[in-house]
Amino acid sequence: xxxxxxxxxxxxxxxxxxxxxxxxxxxxxxxxxxxxxxxxxxxxxxxxxxxxxxxxxxxxxxxxxxxxxxxxxxxxxxxxxxxxxxxxxxxxxxxxxxxxxxxxxxxxxxxxxxxxxxxxxxxxxxxxxxxxxxxxxxxxxxxxxxxxxxxxxxxxxxxxxxxxxxxxxxxxxxxxxxxxxxxxxxxxxxxxxxxxxxxxx
Amino acid sequence: xxxxxxxxxxxxxxxxxxxxxxxxxxxxxxxxxxxxxxxxxxxxxxxxxxxxxxxxxxxxxxxxxxxxxxxxxxxxxxxxxxxxxxxxxxxxxxxxxxxxxxxxxxxxxxxxxxxxxxxxxxxxxxxxxxxxxxxxxxxxxxxxxxxxxxxxxxxxxxxxxxxxxxxxxxxxxxxxxxxxxxxxxxxxxxxxxxxxxxxxxxxxxxxxxxxxxxxxxxxxxxxxxxxxxxxxxxxxxxxxxxxxxxxxxxxxxxxxxxxxxxxxxxxxxxxxxxxxxxxxxxxxxx
Numbered sequence: 001x002x003x004x005x006x007x008x009x010x011x012x013x014x015x016x017x018x019x020x021x022x023x024x025x026x027x028x029x030x031x032x033x034x035x036x037x038x039x040x041x042x043x044x045x046x047x048x049x050x051x052x053x054x055x056x057x058x059x060x061x062x063x064x065x066x067x068x069x070x071x072x073x074x075x076x077x078x079x080x081x082x083x084x085x086x087x088x089x090x091x092x093x094x095x096x097x098x099x100x101x102x103x104x105x106x107x108x109x110x111x112x113x114x115x116x117x118x119x120x121x122x123x124x125x126x127x128x129x130x131x132x133x134x135x136x137x138x139x140x141x142x143x144x145x146x147x148x149x150x151x152x153x154x155x156x157x158x159x160x161x162x163x164x165x166x167x168x169x170x171x172x173x174x175x176x177x178x179x180x181x182x183x184x185x186x187x188x189x190x191x192x193x194x195x196x197x198x199x200x201x
Numbered sequence: 202x203x204x205x206x207x208x209x210x211x212x213x214x215x216x217x218x219x220x221x222x223x224x225x226x227x228x229x230x231x232x233x234x235x236x237x238x239x240x241x242x243x244x245x246x247x248x249x250x251x252x253x254x255x256x257x258x259x260x261x262x263x264x265x266x267x268x269x270x271x272x273x274x275x276x277x278x279x280x281x282x283x284x285x286x287x288x289x290x291x292x293x294x295x296x297x298x299x300x301x302x303x304x305x306x307x308x309x310x311x312x313x314x315x316x317x318x319x320x321x322x323x324x325x326x327x328x329x330x331x332x333x334x335x336x337x338x339x340x341x342x343x344x345x346x347x348x349x350x351x352x353x354x355x356x357x358x359x360x361x362x363x364x365x366x367x368x369x370x371x372x373x374x375x376x377x378x379x380x381x382x383x384x385x386x387x388x389x390x391x392x393x394x395x396x397x398x399x400x401x402x403x404x405x406x407x408x409x410x411x412x413x414x415x416x417x418x419x420x421x422x423x424x425x426x427x428x429x430x431x432x433x434x435x436x437x438x439x440x441x442x443x444x445x446x447x448x449x450x451x452x453x454x455x456x457x458x459x460x461x462x463x464x465x466x467x468x469x470x471x472x473x474x475x476x477x478x479x480x481x482x483x484x485x486x487x
Contacts, residue, residue, distance in 0.1 A: 099259055099305040103231030103324040106344045114360045114378045118397055121418050125477040128439045160451065 009091055010042065011050050015073065015081055016088060018060055022072040025051060208266040218256040218308050219274035224317040226280050226300035228262065234310030234327035256308035265300035278304060310347075331366075334359075340375075358394075376415075385465070391415045395474075399481075402427075406465035417469045420479040426462030431455065431469040431476045440478040 017023060017031050025048050032042050051071055054060045059077035062069045073081075081088070163180075172180065205213060223230055235255075256276055260267060270277040280300040301321075313330040316323055318339040325332055326344040334341050334350075336357040343350060343361040350368045352359050354375040361368065361379045367386030370377050377389050378397045385406035389396050392413045399420045402408070406427070410417045416436070421427070429445055431438050438447060438456040445458035456476070460467075469476045 099233050099257065099307045100231060100261055100303070102233060103305055103326065106233075106326050107322070107324050107342050110342050110344050110360050110362045110380070113362055113380045117380045117399055118378060121397055121399070121420055121477075121479060124420070124441070124479050125418060125439065125475075128441045128477060128479065129437065132439055 009087070010046070011054065012081075012084055012088060013091055014047070014050055015054060015059060015077055018054075018071050018073040019078060019081055022070050024065075024068045024070045028071070202270065202272045204271075205269040206266050207260050207263055207269055209263065210261050212260070213258045213269065215256045215258065215271055215276065216253050217274055218254040218271065218276045219312055220276065221256075221306065221308060221312050222275060222277045222279075222315045223304065223306070224277075224279040225267075225302055225304060225321045226265070226319045228264075228301040228321045229303045230316060230318060230321055230323045231305040232314055232316070232323070232325045232328065233305070233307045234312070234329065235307055236310055236327065254309060254312075256306060256312075259305040260302060261305065262301070262303040264302065267302055267304070276306075276308070278306070316341075401481075402465060404462075404464055406467075408465070408467045408469075410468070411470040412474045413471070414473045415471065416474045416477070417471055418475075418477045418479065419467065419469065420481055421460075421467075423480045423482075425460055425465070425480075427460045427465045427467045428458075428463045429460060429467045429469075429478065430457050431467075431478070433471045433474065433476055435473045436471055436475040438476045441480045442478055445478075 013032070013035075014028060017028055023031065025044065028051070029042055029044065029047050032047070051060065051062075054077070055062055055071070057076075058074060059080055060071045060073055062071045064070075163184075167180075207213075221232065223232070254274065258269065258276075258278065266281055268277075268279055268281055270279075280302070310327055310329040312328070314325060314328055314332045316325065316332070316334045316336075318335070319337045321336075321339045322342070323334060323336065323339060324342045324344070325334070325346060327346075329347040331349045332343070332346050332351075334352040334354075336352075336354040338356045339354075340358045340360070341352060341354065343359070343364060345363045346361070346366065347364075348366040350361070350364060350366060350370075352368075352370045354370075354372045356374045357372070358376045359370055359372070359378070361377075361382065363381050363383075364379065365383045368379070368382075368384055368388070370389045370391075372389075372391045372394050374393045375391070376395045376397070377391065379387070380399055382398065382400045383403070384400065385403040387398060387400070387407075388409045389398075390411050393415050394412065395415045396410045396412065396417045396419075398408070398410070398418070400406075400408070401422055402425055404426060406425075408419060408427075410419065421442075425442075429440070429442075431440075431445075432453065432455045434452055434454075436454075438454050440456060442460045444460060445456050447454065447456045467478075469478075
């Protein structure tokens with residue numbers, strides 16, 4: 001998790017929580033979780049040893065209440081807290097900045113994976129396209145097949161679109177239309193000749 | 202009902218929040234869901250457990266006041282006079298008004314979220330309840346949203362990682378990218394935006410993508426079971442999956458067939474865009 005709780009900071013923050021009110025261990029964990037917006041969830045194994053140490057140092061005392069150990073800050077604990085006010089302020093400002101920081105981290109992280117993915121898929125798409133064209137060519141040279149027909153159809157489709165586009169733009173006269181018809185009929189004759197009179201379908 | 206008017210950077214701690222509604226014009230909105238607390242090891246002092254609807258709101262920059270309202274269990278954060286229906290009008294009529302803010306909220310993951318932004322960028326992370334987003338030009342980033350998502354943008358992009366609920370996205374020119382999704386229900390409609398999906402789909406999925414000129418690219422695991430229907434008028438159709446047949450007619454190319462068990466549905470339709478169906482390499486990281 002975030003470096004909010006660097007060396008000794010969790011201990012200090014626990015002290016601050018006990019200064020607010022006496023708490024038992026689980027209460028302290030809950031309070032930490034709340035302060036840290038649930039982004040930091042300290043485990044019992046992290047918190048309890050620190051509470052014991054605080055007690056050993058005389059900064060807190062504990063008493064059994066309803067079968068639970070409740071910790072209270074001592075005067076020595078308050079003195080320690082007062083002496084380390086600046087450090088405590090730093091911790092609190094780190095906490096306040098955390099949602100925004102986390103979100104901006106998420107944003108740049110997601111953006112990074114998005115860019116990676118798009119680049120990866122773009123290149124994979126290129127490969128698939130190249131492969132299918134290659135396959136079509138193979139089919140054509142090895143005697144034809146569905147893919148070769150598809151390839152020719154794609155070409156014809158392109159041809160059709162181009163003719164249409166050019167015609168629309170230049171508004172051909174009747175003579176020009178007649179000349180173009182002748183060109184296309186000749187092309188068809190040529191196609192039939194190449195394929196030895198086979199029907200393309 | 203409790204209400205705050207925020208006109209300078211400030212943070213608020215609230216409880217009893219079960220639902221979030223945010224409407225911000227410009228700036229940024231961050232929504233981070235807090236996972237449910239671990240089970241109480243020694244008996245809780247608060248009967249309802251730690252999910253007391255605690256929410257933390259930070260406004261780190263504000264230009265034009267924000268109104269924060271907690272009514273019932275709904276937390277609303279909005280620029281004054283920006284209603285849901287007024288989102289689009291704002292662009293034309295109010296753009297000269299100052300209304301910009303950077304807003305960050307953390308709240309229980311179980312809260313449904315509704316977000317309306319004009320140009321503000323939004324991040325929504327770790328929410329396990331329905332998320333609805335409307336954005337004009339702001340980009341939307343979703344991370345680990347585990348419930349249904351419905352998003353509409355005009356030109357804003359949607360980038361989502363690790364989504365597992367359904368997604369319905371409508372846009373004019375925004376791009377949609379889904380990284381590491383495990384959702385079996387994706388519907389996207391775009392005019393010129395590109396759609397890029399990388400999904401590990403469950404059985405019986407339904408993926409439905411359409412565009413006018415945007416390219417549609419979908420990558421699926423090699424084990425996917427789908428009935429595929431892809432159509433384009435002047436674009437290209439390519440598939441890394443075998444067993445699909447392509448039919449070309451004047452002004453229309455279509456690709457159809459079954460992949461694997463064929464139990465799910467994949468429909469991709471575009472006028473001039475390309476449709477590309479890719480498969481994940483076996484053992485590729487999800």
